Amino acid sequence: MKTPKVTARAHTNIALVKYWGKEDEELIIPQNNSLSLTLDHFYTDTTVQFDPDLTADQFTLNGQAQETTKITKFLDIIRQMASSQLFARVESTNHVPTMAGLASSASAYAALALAGSKALGLDLSSKDLSRLARRGSGSACRSIYGGFVEWKKGDSDQTSYAVPLVENLDWDLKMIAIVVNDKQKKIASRAGMQTVVHTSPYYSAWVKRSKEDLSALKEAIKEKDFTQLGKIAEGNAMCMHALNLSATPHFNYFEAESLKAMQLVERLRGQGLECYYTMDAGPNVKVICQGKDLEAIMDLLSQEFSAEQLLVASAGPGARILEI
Numbered sequence: 001m002k003t004p005k006v007t008a009r010a011h012t013n014i015a016l017v018k019y020w021g022k023e024d025e026e027l028i029i030p031q032n033n034s035l036s037l038t039l040d041h042f043y044t045d046t047t048v049q050f051d052p053d054l055t056a057d058q059f060t061l062n063g064q065a066q067e068t069t070k071i072t073k074f075l076d077i078i079r080q081m082a083s084s085q086l087f088a089r090v091e092s093t094n095h096v097p098t099m100a101g102l103a104s105s106a107s108a109y110a111a112l113a114l115a116g117s118k119a120l121g122l123d124l125s126s127k128d129l130s131r132l133a134r135r136g137s138g139s140a141c142r143s144i145y146g147g148f149v150e151w152k153k154g155d156s157d158q159t160s161y162a163v164p165l166v167e168n169l170d171w172d173l174k175m176i177a178i179v180v181n182d183k184q185k186k187i188a189s190r191a192g193m194q195t196v197v198h199t200s201p202y203y204s205a206w207v208k209r210s211k212e213d214l215s216a217l218k219e220a221i222k223e224k225d226f227t228q229l230g231k232i233a234e235g236n237a238m239c240m241h242a243l244n245l246s247a248t249p250h251f252n253y254f255e256a257e258s259l260k261a262m263q264l265v266e267r268l269r270g271q272g273l274e275c276y277y278t279m280d281a282g283p284n285v286k287v288i289c290q291g292k293d294l295e296a297i298m299d300l301l302s303q304e305f306s307a308e309q310l311l312v313a314s315a316g317p318g319a320r321i322l323e324i
């Protein structure tokens with residue numbers, strides 16, 4: 001008997017204090033807590049149905065058949081939880097403009113965790129859904145909630161999960177993704193963070209700095225202090241990228257256009273338009289600003305970047321994961 005078809009929608013999140021290194025590779029336990037903002041405009045819809053007639057899992061992304069090794073490893077966890085041997089048909093659609101290069105594993109694994117567990121009749125708590133999503137991709141554990149979310153590192157599968165800090169945001173925050181043409185082969189975050197943990201001489205300083213950034217950022221969120229929030233986020237991102245530059249072999253995610261975007265943001269800030277940048281495991285630069293300054297900032301960014309390169313998202317209250 002086929003299970004019901006279940007569809008879940010989960011949104012991408014952008015870390016303001018980064019997760020960049022694991023304590024446990026298999027269980028995906030991080031070295032430090034991280035803190036992110038879930039965005040409302042970029043999300044993944046995933047439909048799952050388990051079917052006794054299937055002899056292997058099937059996975060399509062935006063209509064294209066995909067390799068299933070990672071998905072099967074993840075679905076095995078759900079099958080074990082539900083004591084099921086059934087294989088599944090998984091159909092995912094990323095609602096992120098194709099060239100964006102923002103299609104994050106976070107929204108994908110969070111949506112799969114909800115749709116897959118529900119299809120097998122499991123009704124997981126948000127905490128257990130976050131723990132499950134974490135096993136697919138660490139940052140996915142944060143996409144269970146909207147708004148500001150903290151991933152408590154913990155030290156075991158039971159204790160490592162995300163908690164909502166402020167879900168129903170009454171703060172008009174915007175994120176402008178400046179999409180840089182990605183010519184180089186991107187180093188996947190899993191490989192990149194493994195290299196830095198084992199070879200960067202600054203790694204222990206990073207863990208200490210991230211703990212300090214995290215408590216200062218929580219204070220800034222409580223005070224709704226945008227200046228502090230921006231400074232901490234920008235500084236933490238640059239510390240993360242300093243790990244890559246100091247690794248052996250060293251690597252970096254910057255392209256010429258990344259630096260151009262960063263310098264432009266610094267120039268706008270110098271002219272009194274408050275905005276800050278963050279970067280993840282790719283060349284795209286994400287600009288954080290408040291709604292009141294969005295139009296002026298977009299006008300100035302549009303003088304240097306094309307309209308397709310500038311994607312605006314909000315940290316809307318409606319960004320929590322949901323079954324649709």
Ligand SMILES: O=C(O)C[C@@](O)(CF)CCOP(=O)(O)OP(=O)(O)O
Nearest residue numbers: 015018019137138139189190280281
């Ligand atoms: O999101 C952040 O905190 C920062 C990053 O985005 C990179 F800058 C890390 C994302 O890592 P992820 O893809 O979750 O790794 P996985 O656990 O090896 O799958």
